[in-house]
Amino acid sequence: MNNKKFRSYSGCTTCRGHGTDVTVTCPNCVGTGYDPHEDNPFAQCHQCYGEGETTLEICPDCGGSGEAQDPEDE
């Protein structure tokens, strides 16, 4: 076996290798719980319902595989 593409950690850090049901900071309000697209500055975020975080069925970083993806850019 040749470890020519050896990676120190092969698991996705976002979902910790689970791939599914991963809790992330709400991308719509970035954790504030308020919807930035509403005129009312205190409008509750419709995506996380004010929680500031949301659970995704499929991890956005690994696509549900649980394996880390090589970033296209840094």
Ligand SMILES: [Zn+2]
């Ligand atoms: Zn939100």
Ligand SMILES: [Zn+2]
């Ligand atoms: Zn993941």
